[in-house]
Amino acid sequence: MDEILQLTLLYDFYGELLTEKQKQVYEMHHLDDFTLTEIGEELSISRQAVRDQLKRTEKILIAYEEKLQLVKRFHEQQLAFHKIKEILDQISTNEVDANMGNSIAAIAKIAEEVLS
Numbered sequence: 001m002d003e004i005l006q007l008t009l010l011y012d013f014y015g016e017l018l019t020e021k022q023k024q025v026y027e028m029h030h031l032d033d034f035t036l037t038e039i040g041e042e043l044s045i046s047r048q049a050v051r052d053q054l055k056r057t058e059k060i061l062i063a064y065e066e067k068l069q070l071v072k073r074f075h076e077q078q079l080a081f082h083k084i085k086e087i088l089d090q091i092s093t094n095e096v097d098a099n100m101g102n103s104i105a106a107i108a109k110i111a112e113e114v115l116s
Helices: 004-016 020-031 036-043 047-068 070-092 097-116
Strands: none
Touching: 004 020, 004 047, 004 070, 020 036, 020 047, 036 047, 047 070, 070 097
């Protein structure tokens, strides 16, 4: 997965666990597209301090994911729901008349996995 997309997802899931300063620097850089120099000028800190803060924040977000795995579970659930939708689409177009029982069992199995 693209690193920027991954960091954005991590921030969406874990951003509220960061300090206000970490959130401010992260948002200025990734969401507002400020350069490190611009952030440093805005916050009256050095460019290197901004860079260090960003790297530290990224490591914190990655550590949260390693421990909590919320993003991983989110992706797994998205895949499961896509499978359910695919099966339901087949049922609605009568593509699975002969295997209706198997399709329903597949949906039940996916639902169990998502809920566990």
